[in-house]
Amino acid sequence: xxxxxxxxxxRVLANVEGEVSLxxxxxxxxxxxxxxxxxxxxxxxATVRDPTTMRRRPFIRFFAGEEDLSNEGPExxxxxxxxxxxxxxxxxxxxxxx
Amino acid sequence: MSGVRLxxxxxxxxxxxxxxxxxxxxxxxxxxxxxxxxYHLAGSPADPNRLYASxxxxxxxxxxxxxxxxxxxxxxxxxxxxxxxxxGTHQWYDGTPHPxxxxxxxxxxxxxxxxxxxxxxxxxxxxxxxxxxxxxxxELAGLRTHNSGxxxxxxxxxxxxxxxxxxxxxxxxxxxxxxxxxxxxxEDGGSSWQPINRxxxxxxxxxxxxxxxxxxxxxxxxxxxxxxxxMQKHWDVMRTDNAGDSWHEVxxxxxxxxxxxxxxHTHEPDTVYVVPIxxxxxxxxxxxxxxxxxxKTGGDEWEPLTTGLPQENCYxxxxxxxxxxxxxxxxxxYFGTTGGQVYGSADQGDSWVPILRDLPRVLSxxxxxxx
Numbered sequence: 001x002x003x004x005x006x007x008x009x010x011r012v013l014a015n016v017e018g019e020v021s022l023x024x025x026x027x028x029x030x031x032x033x034x035x036x037x038x039x040x041x042x043x044x045x046a047t048v049r050d051p052t053t054m055r056r057r058p059f060i061r062f063f064a065g066e067e068d069l070s071n072e073g074p075e076x077x078x079x080x081x082x083x084x085x086x087x088x089x090x091x092x093x094x095x096x097x098x
Numbered sequence: 099m100s101g102v103r104l105x106x107x108x109x110x111x112x113x114x115x116x117x118x119x120x121x122x123x124x125x126x127x128x129x130x131x132x133x134x135x136x137y138h139l140a141g142s143p144a145d146p147n148r149l150y151a152s153x154x155x156x157x158x159x160x161x162x163x164x165x166x167x168x169x170x171x172x173x174x175x176x177x178x179x180x181x182x183x184x185x186g187t188h189q190w191y192d193g194t195p196h197p198x199x200x201x202x203x204x205x206x207x208x209x210x211x212x213x214x215x216x217x218x219x220x221x222x223x224x225x226x227x228x229x230x231x232x233x234x235x236x237e238l239a240g241l242r243t244h245n246s247g248x249x250x251x252x253x254x255x256x257x258x259x260x261x262x263x264x265x266x267x268x269x270x271x272x273x274x275x276x277x278x279x280x281x282x283x284x285e286d287g288g289s290s291w292q293p294i295n296r297x298x299x300x301x302x303x304x305x306x307x308x309x310x311x312x313x314x315x316x317x318x319x320x321x322x323x324x325x326x327x328x329m330q331k332h333w334d335v336m337r338t339d340n341a342g343d344s345w346h347e348v349x350x351x352x353x354x355x356x357x358x359x360x361x362x363h364t365h366e367p368d369t370v371y372v373v374p375i376x377x378x379x380x381x382x383x384x385x386x387x388x389x390x391x392x393x394k395t396g397g398d399e400w401e402p403l404t405t406g407l408p409q410e411n412c413y414x415x416x417x418x419x420x421x422x423x424x425x426x427x428x429x430x431x432y433f434g435t436t437g438g439q440v441y442g443s444a445d446q447g448d449s450w451v452p453i454l455r456d457l458p459r460v461l462s463x464x465x466x467x468x469x
Contacts, residue, residue: 009133009158013174043174047158051178052200059157093157 002033002078003088010048010091014041019088028083030062031074048091049074059094100468102424103168104432104453105149106440107136107462112151114169115453116468121430121444124453127169134161138419140206141466145213150232152203152218160202162218162232175232179203179220182237188222189251198222198242205419207262217288219259223250223276225288238288241274246293246310253277253313253332260418261314266321273327273342278313281329283342294342298331316418318360320367328370328397330360330418335372337397348397353384359421363446364429368396371423371431371447373416381436382413390433392447406450407441414439419462426467434460 001021011017022036031054038045049056054074056062062069064082069089081087104115104124111129130136134153142148149165151172160179163172185198201221209215214231224242226235241259250257258277265271272284273294280295298312313332320326329336329345334355336345349355354374363369370393376384383389388407391400414437421433431447434440438457441450 007157009155013158013161043161046160046177050159051180057157057159 001085002028002036002082003085004033004037005088005090006044007091007093009093010044013043013047016041021085024083028078029075030056030069030072030078033078033089034074061092061094063090063092064088102426102430103141103146103466103468104422104440104442105139105141105169105462105464105466106434106454106457106460107139107151107419108434108438108458108460109135110458112136112139112153113454113457115440119426121424121426121442122451126454130169130172131163136461137202138205138462138464140208140216140464142208142213142216143210144208146466146468148208148213148231150206150208150216152206154202160200162203164232176228176234179218179224179226179235180237181224181242182239183243185242187248188257189249191252193251195248198224200224201256201258204258204260205262207264210264210266217262217264217272219262219274221256221258222252223257223259223279225259225262225272225274227288238284240284240288240290241282244282244291244293246279249310250276250279251311261317263317263319263327265319265324267324271324271341273317273319275314275317275329277315278332279310280312281314281317281342294338295345296343297338297345298336299334300332315358316360318362318370320362323367326367326396328360328362330357330372332356332378335360335397348393350393350398350400352391352400353389353402357416358418359416359433361421361423361431364423364425365427366394366429369394369446370397371421372400373421373433375415381415386411386413388412388414388435390431390447390450403443403447403450405448406443406452413437417461419464420460422463422465424465424467430465432463432465434463436460 101118106113111132113128115124137152139151147168151163153161187195190196205219207217218226225238261275263273270287282291316330335349337348361371387409389402414435424430429446432442440454
């Protein structure tokens with residue numbers, strides 16, 4: 001199982017508290033993780049990634065620990081620490097004013 | 099009628115205000131979807147408990163929420179607004195071609211007869227429809243693919259379908275308005291469209307008779323007279339008596355003919371309301387006095403309505419989707435401001451009271467008259 005933390009607005013939308021756990025294939029990529037997230041929580045479709053380009057939305061960031069994975073692309077393999085479930089992939093809304 | 103329900107969309111959430119038929123005391127519920135931009139909420143005329151909300155942020159994109167119990171609970175429904183065919187380009191602000199990109203739903207227009215049918219006006223300009231209660235959306239692509247589409251340019255707020263008017267007599271006839279392409283009419287349920295901008299004059303458009311390129315801000319119709327439309331344009335208040343075949347100006351004695359919303363009295367087809375704004379570069383009321391103007395003559399002759407509205411130091415705007423009329427007698431009128439106030443009048447505009455004073459920027463106001 002892979003662990004994911006969602007930003008507050010998406011936790012409310014998905015009606016979850018804390019982390020979510022997802023079943024993913026061996027050696028998962030970012031795309032595998034997001035596929036699994038949207039399958040388990042259909043209301044999150046198109047909120048993390050653009051449904052046309054299938055790339056992350058500009059104000060969304062992905063972190064594993066202190067490592068910023070945001071610019072690695074959908075086919076990038078997730079770090080072992082995330083793939084093994086020892087730490088969560090953190091999906092974060094970028095800071096912006098207003 | 100037992101009461102009214104105001105559906106208020108703001109930059110940071112939705113609010114619902116309900117009152118009995120006296121419209122003096124209001125119960126407020128909200129924020130709903132706190133922190134999200136709510137461009138529009140709309141209720142089904144066929145089932146007042148069926149509500150739809152357009153919810154979005156720059157972070158997480160577009161969502162559509164639906165309530166089947168008058169706003170007490172909500173569920174997310176389909177947010178798949180995929181264009182139906184290959185998207186070409188429209189003009190960008192600098193005149194260069196720019197690909198069509200979905201940004202958000204500006205306006206939801208439920209069918210008068212079917213709670214499951216709703217039209218959605220979106221940015222970049224296109225019209226979508228659901229016939230299954232927002233479980234799925236299909237584009238009526240004839241609008242976006244109109245042969246003038248490559249020449250359309252966005253207004254400052256984006257290139258959006260912000261107005262949808264359904265003809266209550268002829269279900270095949272639909273009117274829409276696009277900033278800044280202009281007004282369009284379909285006679286076949288949305289399959290094909292023709293621009294209806296003859297008579298509009300806009301600075302910067304050579305000849306003043308351009309087929310498209312006009313910044314229409316809002317169109318309103320009285321259901322008893324669907325041939326007559328009133329329009330608040332970027333500048334000018336306009337009227338057509340032939341369903342848009344030609345327009346003539348009815349700005350008359352308004353202190354400024356720039357503005358955004360326009361509404362028609364529920365029981366008097368010739369009574370029209372606008373909120374003049376100083377200019378296109380000063381989006382606040384002239385002299386800091388918030389005045390709704392009413393014409394009882396179908397335009398040209400306007401009277402200011404000021405009782406209960408701030409007459410000094412008011413520099414808030416009223417956006418295009420932020421004014422609505424109820425169907426009680428006397429007719430009630432409501433509007434919200436970019437300063438977060440929502441005002442209501444239970445006497446067809448003669449006097450006003452603030453219903454809410456300190457909301458986030460109000461993006462839309464709709465009202466349901468409850469059975």
